[in-house]
Amino acid sequence: MTLSTMIGAWVAVFLTLSIFSYLYKDNPFYKIAEHVFVGVSAAYVAAISFWTQIYPNLLGRLFPKDGPLSFTGLEFDFNHSFNILYVFPLLLGLMMILSVFQKFNWMARWGIAYTVAIAAGLKAFGYLNSNVLNQVSASVISLFGENLPFFNISGDSVFNNIVLLLGTISSLMYFYFSKEQRGNFGKLTRVGIYFLMISFGASFGFAVMGRISLLVGRFRELIAYSEPSYNYSTIWLLILIVAFLFYHSLREKESNT
Amino acid sequence: MIRNLENLIIKVGDVDRRVIFVLIGLAVLIPLLTPVSLPIRETPTTVKFYEGIEEIPKGSKVLVSFDYGPSTRPEIHPMNVAVLRHMLRNEHKVYISCLWPDGIYMALDALEDISDEFSLKEYEDYVLLGYRPGAEAVIKGLASDLRKVYTVDANGKFIDDIKMMDNVKNLNDFAYIYSGSAGYPGTFEWVKYGGDPTGVRMSSGTTSVQVNEVIPYVRSGQLIGLLAGMPGAAEYEKLVESPGIAIKGMAAQSFAHIVIVVFIIFGNIAFFLKQKKERKYSK
Numbered sequence: 001m002t003l004s005t006m007i008g009a010w011v012a013v014f015l016t017l018s019i020f021s022y023l024y025k026d027n028p029f030y031k032i033a034e035h036v037f038v039g040v041s042a043a044y045v046a047a048i049s050f051w052t053q054i055y056p057n058l059l060g061r062l063f064p065k066d067g068p069l070s071f072t073g074l075e076f077d078f079n080h081s082f083n084i085l086y087v088f089p090l091l092l093g094l095m096m097i098l099s100v101f102q103k104f105n106w107m108a109r110w111g112i113a114y115t116v117a118i119a120a121g122l123k124a125f126g127y128l129n130s131n132v133l134n135q136v137s138a139s140v141i142s143l144f145g146e147n148l149p150f151f152n153i154s155g156d157s158v159f160n161n162i163v164l165l166l167g168t169i170s171s172l173m174y175f176y177f178s179k180e181q182r183g184n185f186g187k188l189t190r191v192g193i194y195f196l197m198i199s200f201g202a203s204f205g206f207a208v209m210g211r212i213s214l215l216v217g218r219f220r221e222l223i224a225y226s227e228p229s230y231n232y233s234t235i236w237l238l239i240l241i242v243a244f245l246f247y248h249s250l251r252e253k254e255s256n257t
Numbered sequence: 258m259i260r261n262l263e264n265l266i267i268k269v270g271d272v273d274r275r276v277i278f279v280l281i282g283l284a285v286l287i288p289l290l291t292p293v294s295l296p297i298r299e300t301p302t303t304v305k306f307y308e309g310i311e312e313i314p315k316g317s318k319v320l321v322s323f324d325y326g327p328s329t330r331p332e333i334h335p336m337n338v339a340v341l342r343h344m345l346r347n348e349h350k351v352y353i354s355c356l357w358p359d360g361i362y363m364a365l366d367a368l369e370d371i372s373d374e375f376s377l378k379e380y381e382d383y384v385l386l387g388y389r390p391g392a393e394a395v396i397k398g399l400a401s402d403l404r405k406v407y408t409v410d411a412n413g414k415f416i417d418d419i420k421m422m423d424n425v426k427n428l429n430d431f432a433y434i435y436s437g438s439a440g441y442p443g444t445f446e447w448v449k450y451g452g453d454p455t456g457v458r459m460s461s462g463t464t465s466v467q468v469n470e471v472i473p474y475v476r477s478g479q480l481i482g483l484l485a486g487m488p489g490a491a492e493y494e495k496l497v498e499s500p501g502i503a504i505k506g507m508a509a510q511s512f513a514h515i516v517i518v519v520f521i522i523f524g525n526i527a528f529f530l531k532q533k534k535e536r537k538y539s540k
Contacts, residue, residue: 023278048358049390056408078408079415122393126449130479134453138477154301203469206486210332210465212513213487215285216506217331223289 001229009225013233016218017241027248029241054093061086139168167195263530270527277520284516288508295508302475303492306460306482310343310433313458317432318425319349320399322447323360323367325439329464330363335503336462336490337437338367343497345375345382350421352431354407355388356395356442361411379412384421387411392442396450400428427455434459444471448479462489 018033060078063069067082092111099108143161151159173185174192181189226234299307313319321341325333344351353368355361364385368377377383386407389395398406403425407416416422424430434457438444444461452459458481463471465486474480484493487510490503 024275045358045390048388052388053390057406060408079417080408118394122397122450126393126446130449130453130474134477134479135473138473199469203466206465206468208517209486209488209510209514212281212285212510212517213332213465213506214329215281215513216289216487216509219282219285219289219509220331220502220506 006230009230010233010237013222013225013237016222017234017237020218021241021245024245027245029244058086058090058093062090139164141165166191171195263534266523267527267530267534269523270531280520281513281516284512285509288512289506292505293508295511297488297491297495297504297507299492299496300485300489302472302483302485303489303496304482305475306462306484307343307493307496309458309460309481310340310347313347313349313433316348316350318352318430319344319433319435320352320354320428320431322354322356322434322436322438323364324356324436324443324447325363325464326357326359327363329439331502331506332464332487332490333437333439333462334363334367335487335501335506336484336493337363338370338501339490339493339497339499339503340435340437340462340484341367342371342374342499345371345377346497349432351383352386352421352425353383354386354395354399356392356446357439358388358390361385361388380419380421384419385411393446393450396442396446400451400455403427428457429455431457433457436461438462438467439464440467443467444474444480448474453479462493 015033015036018029021027022030055076056078059074060076061080061083063072063074063076064080064082065075065077067075069082092114095104095107096111098104099106141161141164143165144158145156145161148161149157151157153160170188170192172192174181174189174196176189179185222234224230226232321337321344323337341351353364355364368383368385371377375382379385387410389406391398391406395406404416409415410419428434428451434447434451436444436447436459438447438461444463444467447459447461451457459479460481460483461471462484463486465488468483468485471480471483472485475483484490487503487506490501491507494501494504
């Protein structure tokens with residue numbers, strides 16, 4: 001095993017146990033892990049965004065090999081030809097960076113406005129097409145389709161189609177606020193609430209399942225790193241952290257009394 | 258006797274949350290240390306997913322997107338490894354993209370896991386296109402012109418110099434799109450800007466948290482099946498006959514669920530008993 005693998009394992013175990021220590025209470029180990037995570041994530045995303053996007057796709061197009069700006073001495077060969085339009089994203093990007101100076105912070109608004117406009121346009125089309133039109137057309141079903149069984153819990157059936165129809169209409173009606181939810185209309189919206197509650201319950205169940213899966217993943221790695229080949233890293237670090245937390249809580253108790 | 262039982266339940270309801278953490282931790286840890294085999298039954302969405310990949314003509318070009326990072330690796334990684342295994346077994350050519358910055362390391366890990374099994378050769382069996390920032394803008398770019406988004410692959414090699422990239426201009430040149438997704442950007446964006454506009458068949462493996470929101474896409478046919486969290490991965494591992502870490506983790510998952518359900522039941526009973534007691538004393 002290489003030294004870097006060994007160091008990586010010890011760091012991974014230390015950070016995992018430090019984050020788990022928050023389950024006991026807020027403590028210095030948790031704070032260290034939290035700050036390391038935020039710092040490393042920000043730096044990593046900044047670096048990778050530069051090398052995978054700005055460098056080949058922006059600089060590569062403004063300063064291509066043998067391009068009109070090659071007299072500047074800047075040349076980035078990514079098989080691109082010169083494209084003057086890329087000056088605009090460069091300028092907007094620089095304006096956003098300049099906003100760190102209070103005098104120029106108005107400049108960031110142009111870049112943000114451009115980003116918001118593009119995102120709004122892109123998302124409007126996507127939502128309308130995939131989440132509205134396609135979903136509406138998928139809910140148009142033949143209730144008593146050919147050779148459809150009346151009941152089949154896991155496949156298409158008349159019963160499931162009725163549930164789908166009732167659920168869609170009653171849930172939509174619940175969000176119709178131009179009529180007071182009383183009488184028969186109120187009863188229908190109440191059915192809608194039940195459908196929504198079942199949906200929230202399912203979401204909660206799935207969320208719990210997801211969190212447990214992540215816990216399984218972390219435990220599996222902690223078990224792997226507790227082997228002799230990793231110098232029992234999990235066991236040693238667990239003892240260290242528990243001992244420190246115990247000492248820390250004793251000191252706290254003493255200072256309180 | 259009944260009063261004692263009621264008091265005991267109320268006490269359990271007031272138990273320190275740290276005791277619950279320890280019990281859930283033990284429920285996960287013990288089955289991992291002493292493996293227990295529980296039966297796994299495939300759900301219709303997983304079977305549909307499997308059949309969807311089986312229907313792709315042999316030797317097709319397939320796009321696999323690694324849209325997750327280390328935080329959700331336990332859920333998505335097993336399914337992505339199984340999907341790669343299934344696709345390579347069917348002799349498909351695999352093109353790997355990443356919408357998450359650390360997705361590239363997940364892809365490298367997955368390729369390493371199956372490298373020996375298939376004697377994988379880069380640029381013959383797969384191309385690792387790598388990560389590009391921009392989320393839905395990247396997918397939109399892939400749908401119109403792949404070379405505008407990727408001029409070089411993850412190794413810095415020119416796309417035009419890669420033989421496997423010949424005749425690959427945009428998403429329409431792929432027979433299938435798969436996204437192993439842990440959130441934004443992921444399945445939703447691939448459906449909206451990749452699958453739906455181009456009509457290319459696609460599917461996804463998602464974290465459990467997303468399942469409720471993604472499942473309508475399966476019913477509408479926008480996704481051909483779905484792998485739902487770690488249970489979905491375990492079911493798929495069973496279908497492709499390559500038991501892996503998802504199957505091994507299912508016992509731990511089931512035991513933890515039992516503990517949580519027991520605490521929910523006790524918590525609710527304790528709540529109602531406490532209310533009853535308070536009402537009695539307030540009279």
